[in-house]
Amino acid sequence: MTEIELLDSIKKNPDNFSELFKLYYKPIFGYILRRTGNFDDSVDIASDSFFNAFRNINKFSYKGISIKVWLYRIATNEVNMYFRNKQKYNLVFKSVDFENKDAFNSLLYEDRKEMETELHKHDQYLLVLISLKSLSIKYQEVISLRYFEGKENKEIAEILNINEGTLKSLLSRGLEKLRKKCSQI
Amino acid sequence: MQKFEEKLIQMTKPDVLHLKHEDMLANAITKAKDKSVVSLWWLIIPLYIVAALTMKTIFMPRTTLLSNLHELTSNESYTSVVFIIINVKSMRNIYFLSGNPKMITFLKETWYHVLILILSVLILIIYSL
Numbered sequence: 001m002t003e004i005e006l007l008d009s010i011k012k013n014p015d016n017f018s019e020l021f022k023l024y025y026k027p028i029f030g031y032i033l034r035r036t037g038n039f040d041d042s043v044d045i046a047s048d049s050f051f052n053a054f055r056n057i058n059k060f061s062y063k064g065i066s067i068k069v070w071l072y073r074i075a076t077n078e079v080n081m082y083f084r085n086k087q088k089y090n091l092v093f094k095s096v097d098f099e100n101k102d103a104f105n106s107l108l109y110e111d112r113k114e115m116e117t118e119l120h121k122h123d124q125y126l127l128v129l130i131s132l133k134s135l136s137i138k139y140q141e142v143i144s145l146r147y148f149e150g151k152e153n154k155e156i157a158e159i160l161n162i163n164e165g166t167l168k169s170l171l172s173r174g175l176e177k178l179r180k181k182c183s184q185i
Numbered sequence: 186m187q188k189f190e191e192k193l194i195q196m197t198k199p200d201v202l203h204l205k206h207e208d209m210l211a212n213a214i215t216k217a218k219d220k221s222v223v224s225l226w227w228l229i230i231p232l233y234i235v236a237a238l239t240m241k242t243i244f245m246p247r248t249t250l251l252s253n254l255h256e257l258t259s260n261e262s263y264t265s266v267v268f269i270i271i272n273v274k275s276m277r278n279i280y281f282l283s284g285n286p287k288m289i290t291f292l293k294e295t296w297y298h299v300l301i302l303i304l305s306v307l308i309l310i311i312y313s314l
Binding site: 014015017018021022025026027029030033034043047050051054100103104107108110111115118119121122124125128143147148150175176178179182 | 186189190193194196197198199200201202203204205206207209210211212213214215
């Protein structure tokens with residue numbers, strides 16, 4: 001199924017959103033986890049990102065960007081809001097009724113254990129993340145998308161809705177700042 | 186600088202291969218339906234105004250519902266336009282999130298919005314007269 005077909009099927013029947021969820025939840029969650037380095041915050045941010053996407057998907061139309069880029073854009077905005085406010089607001093967990101909350105919490109517990117073990121396997125990354133978090137958000141987002149997610153400049157520019165020239169200059173300045181911060185550790 | 190860039194590319198990063206909570210979360214989000222789109226705070230405003238109008242009509246001597254409506258619209262005409270925008274937007278969201286339902290099902294879910302829309306339009310007509 002192509003993205004356009006998937007979008008049409010969601011517009012006809014919102015329950016088909018779960019197909020989109022299956023396709024993109026893990027990569028988006030991974031992106032958020034690699035930016036925050038915290039499992040619980042990543043669950044909050046990722047679930048809010050998808051909840052916002054679900055509420056606004058009827059407004060989405062192909063204007064040069066794919067659904068994947070659109071989801072990364074929403075997730076990036078949510079992560080940036082998290083870094084600016086440093087407070088959790090859990091839109092999903094306030095608005096949505098879970099049929100079996102205990103079962104959900106137990107699955108979250110298992111995932112948390114697994115992800116925390118995974119995070120601690122990458123010491124060097126965790127040290128770089130500490131330095132990255134001390135930089136301004138505009139540098140955090142470009143460096144994370146380029147070097148943690150391995151995205152091409154064109155896609156990063158689309159996600160952040162900036163031109164490639166601005167992106168290159170942000171990457172160059174951000175990288176220099178990050179290098180200096182890392183050398184202090 | 187190039188060395189540092191290579192170091193960033195080559196260093197290992199945490200990966201997410203599977204998440205057990207994924208299916209339950211997807212299920213919960215797609216079942217959110219209209220619950221999440223209509224904030225009760227928006228609904229309190231028209232309710233308050235309708236209650237105030239009714240009370241004023243009943244308890245204030247020498248006033249009628251029409252004169253009170255007229256007074257309201259001459260002071261607060263923009264409120265009607267705001268209500269119309271809010272309710273049309275909410276109904277549009279409900280229509281989508283309910284999976285394009287049949288007209289009767291849709292009206293059952295949105296009767297309150299329809300009522301406020303009719304009242305708002307009525308107030309606007311009286312105001313423009």
